[in-house]
Amino acid sequence: MEPADAWHLTDRLNAEHGKGDPFAAAIRATRMAMIITNPREPDNPIVFVNDAFLRLTGYAREEIMGTNCRFLQGPDTDRGAVRQVREAIEEVRDIGIDLLNYRKDGTPFWNALYLSPVINETGELLFYFASQLDVTDRVEGNLRVLEEKERVEREVAKRTRDLTEALAAKTMLVHEVDHRVKNNLQMIASLLTMQTRTIADPAARATMTSMLNRVEALGTVHRRLYQSRDVERFDVAAFAQDLADDIVRGSGRTDVRLHLDLEAVEVPVEKAPPVALMLNELITNALKHGFARERGGVLTVSVRPDGNYVAIRVADDGHGMPENATGVGSFGKRLIENLSRQLAASIAWHPANPGTRVELRIPVGSAPKEPRS
Amino acid sequence: MNGPPLRVLLVEDEALILMQLEALVEDAGHVVVGTAMRRDEAIGLAQALHPDLALVDLSLCEGGSGLDVAQTLRGMAGTMVVFVTANPMRLDDDLGGAAGVIAKPFTRAVVAGGMLYLEECLRRPPPVSLLPRGMRMAPEFRAS
Known part of the structure; x- marks a missing residue:
């Protein structure tokens, strides 16, 4: 007092x-x-x-x-x-x-x-x-807000760093998996190549070669996916160019000229293998049947966007596709039918006089938004 | 094919792929003079055999790099190096000193077409055939 x-x-x-x-x-x-x-x-x-x-x-x-x-x-x-x-x-x-x-x-x-x-x-x-x-309450309140802000910023920075590292690790992992898939496809193709060389029977040899072509088509899908650096989308036109060049070159048919009519059109990556196998069947069939018996000509491969569809056309100006070549029961035919179902695609064979024109329409669809389980 | 077949050294650490390459190179009419799965083996064979062409996998057994092999072979006159790799994107435009690169997975057609192109480069330049789409060449070997 x-x-x-x-x-x-x-x-x-x-x-x-x-x-x-x-x-x-x-x-x-x-x-x-x-x-x-x-x-x-x-x-x-x-x-x-x-x-x-x-x-x-x-x-x-x-x-x-x-x-x-x-x-x-x-x-x-x-x-x-x-x-x-x-x-x-x-x-x-x-x-x-x-x-x-x-x-x-x-x-x-x-x-x-x-x-x-x-x-x-x-x-x-x-x-x-x-x-x-x-004003202790006000100043300390301000200090607490500042400290809290700094803490949150540190937390966000750490979280961002963690996520960046996780993303880098995931990207590396995807590349590693991709690398192994490509290596395995190459090894399967190697096995088929060497086995095919030992087969004397022409029919059996042709069957093995067809299988080898399909495996190589899948290999080309993976090579293109890796080169595009886009792991989500697949350019059908660029792939068709590689594939058609490869098939015609591989057939040794110098009397067949390749006419390409291409415009870039992408599909989600899940659709790449079935699309690739479809294209492989169509181009291989055109070469095999359209230009059979040493008849040369022009093989046309067209890939273009058409609204929400990929419009593919494969046409020969040779013999065309005989009815029995697309008859029920052939493996190639069944492959095309079921791949069409998978892709919800429509396919039609038209006489081109001369030759045959195959029209294929595939809905582009969108990549699934949610991660697949 | 005009002129003598190319003498080819194959450097690849995956046995199956090595066997396939050997078959495809021979199918194209050339001679495989040696095969190696490891870096030192590859360099030793290259120095002993002086091949016209070496097809070299970029990633070799026991962590060895095909780039080392390319560096060594580049100093040797008369041997052209072409990489065979699943990672062609890792190479810059000069292709790590190699003349060309074949991307894996390769097809038979790419190897056949590639061998024709390389033969033209070595035996009767400039090349006239079309480069297969699964293959890339260093600027000085590109057809005009």
Whole structure:
């Protein structure tokens, strides 16, 4: 408790502001902590302190009257902020600043200090007036928000790093799997190639060669998928060019000229193998039947987008497709029928006079959005 | 085929693919003078045999690299190196010092067409036949 005559300690103020002054009474009674210092005395001592200040800081009036108010500073008070206050005092101007101050019992609080010089009519500096507001909750709230923001940012950065690493690992894995698939297809083709060379019977040899062509077509699908660097989409036109070139070249038929009419059109990667096998059957059949018995000519392969469809046309200007070549029961025919079903494609054989024109329409469809289980 | 067959060294660590390549190169009318599955074996054979052409797998047994083989063979006059690889995209435009690259999986037609093209490059340049689509050549070996 402060002594009963403590109010005498502020009597010096009465020189200019009488004790009955309602403004002085208001300052004494307000809940806002306030002090007045006298810069005309050595070390700018406190000459007035209100009760709110004593409640805020825990000091008794007689402990702090006549002292410089730097006793509020403590170990974690920002020296830079203190310097700003000192500069304001030296330059006789006001300042508002948040300072970490300490109570008598050593507990810290954030002090929203507002300090301003009091100057009389002749321009003479009389006092400094300072108000203190405990804004610990606001400052610490802001600090917590900042810390939380930094924590979230660190978390996001770490998560992003993890995901990037996971994606890189997944991409590497896809490439590795892809590499093995291609290697295995090459090994199957190797086995078939070598086995075929040992077969003397022409019919059996032709059958093995057909199988080898199909395996090679699948191998070309995987080679193209890898080269396109797109693991989701497959360009049917670019594949058709590779495949047709390969089949005609592989047939050794220099009397058959290849006419390509291509425009890029992509299907989801799941459709690539059945589309490739279909194309392989159609082009192989055209060569085998359309240009049978040493009859040469032009083999046309057209792949173009048509709305939501891939429109494929394979035509020969030779013998055309005899009825029995597409008859029930042949393996190639059944393969085409079932691949058409899988792709929901429509297929039609038209006489081209001369030759045969096969029209195939495959719905492009879209890649499944959700990951397959 | 005009002129003597090409003398070919095959460097491939997958036994089946090595056997198939051997068959396809011979079917194309050329002679396989040696086969290697490992880097040092490949370099030793190349130095001993001086083949006209070496078909080299990029990734060899025991982590050996076909690029090393290509580097060594490039210094040897008279041997052309062509890579056979499932990773042709890893090579830049100068193909790691090789004259060409055949992408895996290759087809019989690509190897047959490729051998014809390479024979023309070596025996009677410039090549006149069409380069198969599963194959890529370094700029100086491209048909004009």
